[in-house]
Amino acid sequence: MSCSDPSEAASGAEPRWAPSKAAVRVDLERTFTFRNSKQTYSGIPIIVANMDTVGTFEMAAVMSQHSMFTAIHKHYALDEWKLFAANHPECLPHVAVSSGSGKSDLEKMSSILEAVPQVKFICLDVANGYSEHFVEFVKLVRATFPEHTIMAGNVVTGEMVEELILSGADIIKVGVGPGSVCTTRTKTGVGYPQLSAVIECADSAHGLKGHIISDGGCTCPGDVAKAFGAGADFVMLGGMFSGHTECAGEVIEKNGQKLKLFYGMSSETAMKKHAGGVAEYRASEGKTVEVPYKGDVENTILDILGGLRSTCTYVGAAKLKELSRRATFIRVTQQHNTVFS
């Protein structure tokens, strides 16, 4: 098949004869045992992205009530982590500490994991997961934390998924450039259509008993369903969780409309905030948008989970785990009837 992004070519799973009763009965929880950490995890495998706007402690407090996961962004200080751990011990099984591949990131992450030993997940996130330097970094983290579950990325092709799993990562983040506030594709021309990337990377990971996260490119609950249908074990969302009460930043009022800022972590906004500006030799690879304020994230969560349950009943999957086995994609030329949009 040819390569395609979720929103354009490949679409909705074909309905199949479904013995199922109501959407309510569909079980969205999954249980995983990770290849390298040997840890077991149960929950609804949707992850809030480790971006400083959405990957917040406030978000994690709501997500954990639904047994959903939050990759906490890397810019919280150690003391903020300690306070969060004391106030919300119930959240700790459903969060990850994030880190880039720099030395200061690693030191900070190590101090957090030492202070809050209940956190069992590490999210190692770099723009370009293809560098040998990153492979070495994953090996180093695995050696230092043999029993933590390591998420690592981002990559988009099978051979690199295999390399990172064999280097000690448990869950590989898949996606280069699909995000709503990512401009990597216009700035560099590099990228891979997300649906095809998920299908190919899931195949490589599952062959080694590893797992993948589809990271980026979902614009609606249907896209989340397609990512799971394509074989993603987890789906990471940024833009869909932006603009809520639990997101960082103030609500802005403009022309009577309430808005919140949302931006990519390589945007000029983020680089100014955390690195003092865009370095001379590089271009920003993200943008900043004002998204309409959507209130509490609870409604959005119910909308996504409701959509996903409905997908499962359409294709006859009683559990989320069965979705990819029941998924047949049909290539389409239009997603929806545009007459009233």
Place this chain on the structure above:
Amino acid sequence: MPHIDNDVKLDFKDVLLRPKRSTLKSRSEVDLTRSFSFRNSKQMYTGIPIIAANMDTVGTFEMAKVLCKHLAASSGMGSSDFEQLEQILEAVPQVKYICLDVANGYSEHFVEFVKDVRKRFPKHTIMAGNVVTGEMVEELILSGADIIKVGIGPGSVCTTRKKTGVGYPQLSAVMECADAAHGLKGHIISDGGCSCPGDVAKAFGAGADFVMLGGMLAGHNESGGELIERDGKKYKLFYGMSSEMAMKKYAGGVAEYRASEGKTVEVPFKGDVDHTIRDILGGIRSTCTYVGAAKLKELSRRTTFIRVTQQVNPIFSDDS
């Protein structure tokens, strides 16, 4: 006989580059300068091979001053008028490049013209074009040109495709022409069709030795033309060199027997070109680290294009 070529030909928007394993640690490790030795002039050139188009709006002396700092690239000396060319080159012997630019590089007359210029200026490096197919690249190189300009109709203010129906998808044109040129130790310029830094990277990835930019450099302080203010927003005029605007300016109007093949647009004013250039170079450095190319020269060897149906996630594109 009418003939339909069923091979699919692609544009920049139809592909993305596949990331590859890399030993680079940082974008700052990437070297964007290249050195070329030209086939016919035997001259050497070292610099970042990005060229401001020889359009009167962007190929200005002011632009050249800024580009020199970054790129040491020469803005094209545009003039196909033989006598004017002789006068300029005699007056300023330091200029070593001649850019011979005609709308239709396929005419026999142009081939003869290239031969004449080569005879008159044996040691100048000659850029000639525009063409889009391998056999014509070979013809022009064998006639004395060093660097062939590739592109018919891809430019942002070019209306050749609409007015004439003639053209060739730019990515395929670059790949085919680069192959033809490199076989003869010649070089090519991908001229037109780049709308973002990623497109520039794709042109180099496809085998272009140089990339020429017009629209991406338009609307800056260093661009030609006055600043226009309307509704509190600032604009600058940008137009194709075969547009009615350009023909009025230099030829006293559009001749009776021809149509204009360019349009005029008002582009939002973008300030100093320095910022845009840094954005382009930063983007290409990032591309090189994604595919594991330590030098720009290696980029095309490390390039695998993936055919795609969509370039970017459009969900927030109204806000940008």
